[in-house]
Amino acid sequence: MIPIHYTGQVQDAGGIRSASAPLRTYLHGLAQQQGLATLCNYGGPPMTNEECKEVGKKVMTSFNLKNNHGDATSGGEKAVSWRQMKAVQSLKAHLGKYKTKNRIVPAISTGSNSEVVIQGVGALALCKEIPGTIKTGVKVMVEILEVDEKRGKVVVALHSNDD
Structure with missing residues (x-):
């Protein structure tokens, strides 16, 4: 039997589910x-x-195109999820509405590199x-350092209680 070459599995990007069933x-x-x-x-x-x-090759190309999602650590050229x-x-709207100098918010780590989810907005x-x-x-x-609304990127730093 001539095998169909296995092209590998593709990881979900940033927890986003996409239609790979077809x-x-x-x-x-x-x-x-x-x-048969x-x-x-x-x-x-x-x-x-x-x-x-x-x-x-065609299936792998389709998988790569479909899964071209970015996450907080990859940033840049990849598409960002809706x-x-x-x-x-x-x-961004919350920070603009309250115009506070205090940009310290609670977050939970995802376990993926140094990525966190900001509570309240996700x-x-x-x-x-x-x-x-x-x-x-x-x-x-x-502490929120940078919010790039166009690229969907947020950069934060751990807040120390020494302040």
Whole structure:
């Protein structure tokens, strides 16, 4: 049997679910077709090795395009989820409405590098000056340093009680 080349799984980006079921169904159908063609001589000849590689490349390209989402740590060129954009807009509006010099807010760490979720709005933020990863679920107070509404990016720093 000529295998369909496995192209690897793609991680969910920032907890966002996207529709990959049609691609998985297509890939499973091809695998079933290969099995039937090879074992039962049913449905025509099996795909060649080159055809399998071509299908694998097309599926991987589709997965990569579909999962081109960014998170707080990657920032930049990748697309940002609708949820993150709305959360950043809410945070920006909240900060503008109260025009307070106190930009200290509660947050919870996600366990992904130095990423935290700002409580109340749900925006993902990159916590600067943290070596390594903050343990998942740790509640911290952070100071908002930068809010980029266009890119959906929030940068914060841990707040110390020494102030």
